[in-house]
Amino acid sequence: MSEKASVIFMGTPEFAVPTLVKLNEEFGVKAVVTVPDKPQGRGKKQLPSPVKQKAAELSIPILQPDSLKDIDFVDKIKELTPDIIVVVAFRILPREVFSLAKLGTFNIHASLLPRYRGAAPINRAIIEGEKYTGLTSFLLDDKVDTGNILLQKKIEIPEGSTAGDLHDLMMPLSADMAVETCKMLLSGNFRTTMQDDSLACPAPKLFAENCRIDWNLPAERIVNFIHGTSPTPGAWTIWNGKRLKILRAELYKGSALSEPGSFSIEDDKFIIQCETGSINATEIQPQDKKSMKTADFVRGYRGETNGIL
Secondary structure, three states, rough: OOOOOOEEEEEEEEEHHHHHHHHHHHHHHHEOOOOOEEEEOOOOOOEEHHHHHHHHHHOOOEEEEOOOOOOHHHHHHHHHOOOEEEOOOOOOOHHHHHHHOOOEEEEEEEOOOOOOOOOHHHHHHOOOOOOOEEEEEEOOOOOOOOEEEEOOOOOOEOOOOOOOHHHHHHHHHHHHHHHHHHHHHHHHHOOEEEEOOHHOOOOOOOOHOOEEOOOOEEEHHHHHEEEEEEOOOEEEEEEOOOEEEEEEEEEOOOOOOOOOOOOEEOEEEEEEOOEEOOOEEEEEEOOOOOOOHHHHHHHOOOOOOOOEE
């Protein structure tokens, strides 16, 4: 264990778990704050967040407030006298909480701030066709994702990456950055950088109803959209009256089809015409079925091989 420090960790999804583990190894996390258990699946069984599951495995005390402004919750954080509060993929903290950390409360955000402020920075970077993205640790402020920057790390986005691929690539890097940022705060030997708001762009949360593919767009933009929404919520189109998700695709160099949205299933390919150019959907998920490689789907397909989506 590294330098003695009182560290509280706040997070929810799988992305935050490696950071919790590494902080606990380095400093010994004093408490974990996560969301209340939520009903999930067909049985609507109350299930804990991935962060809660890991905290329980590590025997770390867990707090699950319904409201982050609840007086009892705020008092519990005061009693823990944190030196540092680390936030990864959690809710918006009110000042009465983030101001309680003696040395500071910081967040790890999955973009090169001020670009892609918001809930879906990984998705938006791919949707917009970025070649690079990164991670930023910054001190919390009253406005979301606007605080002074502590550290940044630039990352090349591997060609053909989906949001899920990039998510997995960034998880361990986030953990390393959190430990490095804590050590900076403990040493007192650091400078912060103000964000340039003129360079900011939003990364709002994605919803399934907004992920229908517009075939009247260029093929490259559609591939980026497919990869940026994969695996969830997933880009989709309507085929044979049902929703078809396309989870991976590539630009197709063959002959053009008749109009945007027209498709051809041939050999092991599912080719779809766009406004300019066409794509080959390489991984799909038909409604009410599991995702599959298109080549596997085509081998068992007996329907129409040409038509329009």
